[in-house]
Amino acid sequence: MPPLTKRRFSHGRTHRRRAHDAITLPNLVECPHCKTPRMAHQVCPSCGYYKGVEVVKQEDKDKKKPAA
Template sequence: MSRSRRHSHMRVARRRALQKAAVPHLVPCPKCKTPRLPHRLCPTCGTYAGRQVIRQEERKRAS
């Protein structure tokens, strides 16, 4: 089925402008200073909110 009216380039561009991917906001880890996502566990040192959540030995065995 073909459409009866053609959409203009501007209308298509405005619609596609809303579909862009969001850039993740990274914050430095207070312990090791590597970038990480806010409100999440640090993937490098395994700490969250100043507490050690995952020990380094467990991380090495899991990888």
């Protein structure tokens, strides 16, 4: 759409343009360590493993940080 439109666009024309705006689901693969779906080429958010090594230490989710 140009910066200053000369005419009002019909709904059909707007919808035709929006027809290509849908987002796609992320590519999920199964984690070889904990078998939960995770994003490809990224550290597993569930177990913190990537390529067989623990990259991110996992903390207990129930534990909350002690109030200072």
